[in-house]
Amino acid sequence: MEQMNGVAPIAAELLQRLREISHAFCVAEGGSHGPDHSERVLSAALSLGRQLQARLDILVPAALLHDIGRREESLSRGQVCHARRGAELAAPLLRELQYSEADLEAICHCIRSHRFRSGAAPATLEAQILFDADKLDSIGAVGIGRAFLFAGQIGARLHNPELDPAATTSYSQEDTAYREFRIKMSRVREQMLTPAGKRMAEERHAFMETFFDQLTRETHGFFP
Secondary structure, three states: OOOEOOEOOOOHHHHHHHHHHHHHHHOOOOHHHOHHHHHHHHHHHHHHHHHHOOOHHHHHHHHHHOOOOHHHHHHOOOOOOHHHHHHHHHHHHHHHOOOOHHHHHHHHHHHHOOOOOOOOOOOOHHHHHHHHHHHHOOOHHHHHHHHHHHHHHHOOOOOOOOOOHHHOOOOOOOOOHHHHHHHOHHHHHHHOOOHHHHHHHHHHHHHHHHHHHHHHHHHOOOOO
8 A cells, every 4th residue: 555644545556657647637737736735735635624523534535536528728828627627537547446326426526616606515524625725725835836837838828916816817928927826825714615725725815815915015016
């Protein structure tokens, strides 16, 4: 069994296969949603899962596969929901790995409900944990870095605090990291579902406020 910080949730061979699948889908997406994102989400999910005595054998595949639909969402410029598509893609893959139908559905529910705009609310403890783990990776220092990576991928400019974020559009030159912060990242702390996740989100939110205040001062000439 693969040891993860003293816990052996699944066999080493199965873990390796899940990582290979995750990498195959996510490496082409790269940037803010590459395989390193899935690995960070896995680490956070396991940490929260141990605290809450969740099923780690469900969380491992759910975390590694949660973004396998992301490439199709990007190619459609947001028209495809990567959470719903990811669950559709994951089901046959999990059957090939000989997961039971009950566990398959539990994993796919986690994947389907990890995006707060997907319309599917996380109804299980494991789904709530994956939701929180994924959101935590979208805020704080890592979240800021990922926001700039995404902005670079789509050709957005560096900073635009002079504009009303509501008057700008996604996948445009004005879809900056700052816009991402105001539209999405600043609201993440209110969406967390577990107590531990909420505490971590508050700490990361405070850092983001400090960072973007400093960025505005430096880019707009507001010097002491």
